[in-house]
Amino acid sequence: MLTQLECDVLCIGAGGGGIVAAVTAAERGARVIVLSKRPYGSGNTRIAGGLVLLPNISPEDSPEALMRDMVVAGEFLNNQALVETFCERAPHAAELMEQFGVIFSRKRSGTLAPLPVPLAGHGFPRTLTIYSEGVPIGTALRGAASRVGVQVLDETIAVRLIGDGANVAGAIALRWLTGEMVMIRAKQTILATGGLGWLYYPHTSNSRAMTGDGYVLALRAGAELVDMEQQQxxxxxxxxxxxxxxxxxxxxxxxxxxxxxxxxxxxxxxxxxxxxxxxxxxxxxxxxxxxxxxxxxxxxxxxxxxxxxxxxxxxxxxxxxxxxxxxxxxxxxxxxxxxxxxxxxxxxxxTAHYQMGGIKVTPDCRVWGVKNLFAIGEVQGGLHGGNRIGSTSLAELFVFGSLAGNLAAEAASRTGDISVDISTAKETSAHTNSLPGKSGSHKPIFLVRRLQRILWENVGPIRDEGRLTHALEEIQRIREMQSDVCISGRRECNPDWLDAIELDAMLLAGEVIVRSALMRKESRGGHVRLDYTRRDDKAWLKNIVVGMHDDTLALRAEDVPLSRIHLGSKGGANPLRERIQFLILNILPRKAQSKILDARLNLGDDS
Ligand SMILES: Cc1cc2nc3c(=O)[nH]c(=O)nc-3n(C[C@H](O)[C@H](O)[C@H](O)COP(=O)(O)OP(=O)(O)OC[C@H]3O[C@@H](n4cnc5c(N)ncnc54)[C@H](O)[C@@H]3O)c2cc1C
Structure with missing residues (x-):
């Protein structure tokens, strides 16, 4: 049986990006449904370190300076139009977070207590911290969502986007606790499924839900992925x-x-x-x-x-x-x-921490080539190029979550009836439904573990053609075994079923990473190629774009438009200034050093 639900805006993912978008859309009067694959509140946002960008602490800082730092650290792969949108709005992200109920660390005087030194890659000190790190963000977001009446479907995994041709109109999902399939028709859909660090387990900082589902949902709906070889x-x-x-x-x-x-x-x-x-x-x-x-x-x-x-x-x-x-x-x-x-x-x-590559979007987070679909948060590609600098991601969730939430609500208010190709929806539902009770030879979790080991050993921080080719062959082998899986027949809370669905996404996401990594014949961004040890701006200042046609991946390399920040620009802190400050401090007596540092680092302040 396929239960049917309807809403104006569907947010797939209940981390920071998904909830901010959902609350924003609901505040504009949209009927919103949020899907959360794992228990509501889990995800990377909740386990984050709580470092939040505030790029106007220093008088010399500016959106331009932030943009330069992000693009230089990202080794020029960034989508500069997207970075520009982010940098213009980033100064307001912390304020927005406070409106949601996030409380930043403050001095005893009540003023904000930012980190006094720049994080690596940043040219200025521009980081706030949160007491108890990411947990209070999750709590604040849940509170906000319940206040505005967002409907959350907990432990519900989206398995396919539905629609009609290039128009997305919601998703098919499995309610894992009950084993029920649901079809959610939505006028606008926002993908906020986070990253894919779990592909590298146990070598990852990520939460269990990060199996790359969003990339695969988008790809199968006709979207393109950009620079998927870039993991941090x-x-x-x-x-x-x-x-x-x-x-x-x-x-x-x-x-x-x-x-x-x-x-x-x-x-x-x-x-x-x-x-x-x-x-x-x-x-x-x-x-x-x-x-x-x-x-x-x-x-x-x-x-x-x-x-x-x-x-x-x-x-x-x-x-x-x-x-x-x-x-x-x-x-x-x-x-x-x-x-x-x-x-x-x-x-x-x-350890695998963050996925820089992701869904190709316009500067207002609309997915390229697909209608009625937005992508925000870690699943989105292009903002961070080949390397993300610390504290930018949490701010990004609020910047783009509110932008996409507003635009989706506004677009939904102008959208009439939603057309869905019911036969494809029913096919997906029937296929997912047919998995429990399969009596093949391989437990899905063992295939998941094998894939994770292959990816870490061959597609981790160190790569070369031999390892990448080996990984591709292994992925093919696991695919063959995937058609012979063994899944218990239980329909409620069946972990094999969930593993099998996640394995399917992980295999395709893994293949996209490997094929993109094979194509980039240089060392740039988050990993090193042993066979192409240098960055090659002449040949490879390019984004690698992946699409899918008739179930086959199609890759191409596109020149990166350097609209604002050009090659040769410098970013990050001025090492000379740091060095001078350091030397001056060192010639002072220990007592004076101690006093200056206590004041500068807010030590002794019970903030
Ligand atoms: C340990 C750690 C520390 C970090 N510290 C910082 C920091 O201090 N500052 C900073 O800026 N960044 C930090 N980051 C990065 C940042 O936390 C994440 O990039 C960000 O929280 C991602 O938010 P998101 O909303 O995109 O995804 P998430 O918060 O990960 O949420 C994704 C959601 O999607 C759901 N989901 C996934 N697939 C499906 C599906 N198929 N169907 C339905 N739902 C689905 C999940 O259940 C989850 O609810 C840190 C990351 C980690 C792992």
Whole structure:
């Protein structure tokens, strides 16, 4: 049986992007339904570190400066028109978050307490923090959604977009708890399904729901994906014990001014780690491992002890511990109290963190080539190019969530009857319904695990043609096994069923990543190609665009329009200015240093 529902705006995904869009649309009078694959409130937004961009703290800062930093860090792959929209609106994101009920860390005086130093890749200090990190964002969003009467279908997984030709008109979904299939007809649909870090489990910081569904839903509806080979591997994650592998324990900033990044033989593999972008640090660590000098746990050594010998280092570490309590807590649980206090080194390695590539959109988040469909949040492509700088993503959810919510509500108010090709909808529903009770040889979860291992080993931070080709062959092998799966016959809460649906999306998303990575014959962005070690602006200043025709992927490389920020532009903090400040501080007596830093870092302030 196929239950039918109808609404003006359907938001697929209940993370930050989906809920902000849903609330905004509902406030404009739209009838809104939100789908949440996992329990309502889960997703990456809730587990985020709570760093939020505010790009007007310094008087010298500006939307242009932010745009330059994002594009330079993104190695010029960014969709500059989209970046421009973001940078113009980003100064208001924090205010919007407060309207939703998010509370930022403040000084005792009541004024905001931004981080006093720029995050890597940023030219200015422009980051706010949130008490208890991402959790309060999730709580605030849920509160806002219930106040405006958004209808949430919990534990409901969208399996296919429906519509008529290139017009999207809602989705078919499985209500996992009851085993019921639903068809939701919607005048406008917003994809906000987050990223795909789970393709790399256990080497990921992401939540369990990040299996790349949104990319696949869009692709199958006629959309295009851009630069899907660009994953961000955040450099510092735990390497052991096994259940804690992949958990993030720090940004490059955690190294502090004197921290050293070493290989297993004690040789320094990168200097001035704190100032480097996530991509630069991850690349150095991955290359060192490739040269066979990793620890017994497969990591590198982050030695923070030199910080504790200096006033600046000690104060910075104290400050970072306060700013990232959950990361330090993870270190404590994995490596013990001394490690959490910076007295013993940490064993660290990059982990899959963020998907930069995604659905190709216009500057107002409409999906290219498909009508009545928007894409926002991590599933959207183009904003971050080849590397995202910290704190931009949470702000982006509010900037583009509100933009898409407004536009979708407005468009829905002008849309008449919705036409749906019922036969395709029924076919999808029948296929999904037929999965329970399949008595083949392979449990879907084992195929999922095999795919994850293949992707991490061959399509992780280090790649070459041989590994990528091997991954493609393996994906094909797993596909063959996928047609011979074994799924218990239960219809309610059947994990095999969910695994089988997710496996299907993961295989296609994985294939898109591998094919895109094979096409890009250079090293740019979040990963290193061993066979093409340099960035090649002459041949590869291009976006890799993937579409799908008759179930076959079609790839092409398109020149990146450099509309505002041109090659050769510089971004990030001025190293000379930092160096001078550093030297001046160091010649002061310890007591004076301590006083200045306490004031600058709000230490001793009970904010
Ligand atoms: C550990 C960690 C720390 C981070 N820290 C920061 C930070 O401090 N600052 C910052 O700016 N960024 C940070 N990020 C990045 C940021 O949190 C995410 O990029 C952002 O929250 C993504 O939001 P989203 O709304 O796009 O997706 P999510 O919040 O991940 O939500 C996706 C939603 O889609 C649902 N979904 C998925 N597939 C389907 C389907 N088929 N059907 C129905 N529903 C579906 C999921 O259940 C979920 O509800 C961090 C990320 C991680 C993992």
């Amino acid at each position: 591997f955040i450099p510092f994650a735990l390497t052991h014990p096994e259940p804690m592998v992949g958990i993030v324990c720090g940004e490059p900033a955690i190294a502090g001014p004197y921290g050293r990044l070493l290989d297993a033989k004690g040789r320094q593999i990168l200097t001035r780690v704190r100032m480097k972008t996530r991509a630069q640090v991850s690349a150095a660590m991955s290359l060192a491992k490739e040269h066979g000098i990793a620890t017994q746990h497969g990591g590198m050594v982050l030695d923070l002890t030199p910080n504790l010998k200096k006033v600046l280092g000690t104060k910075m570490f104290e400050f970072l511990k306060r700013t990232f309590p959950s990361m330090i807590d993870a270190v404590r649980r994995a490596y013990g109290e001394d490690a959490a206090k910076g007295r013993t080194p940490w064993d660290v390695f990059p």
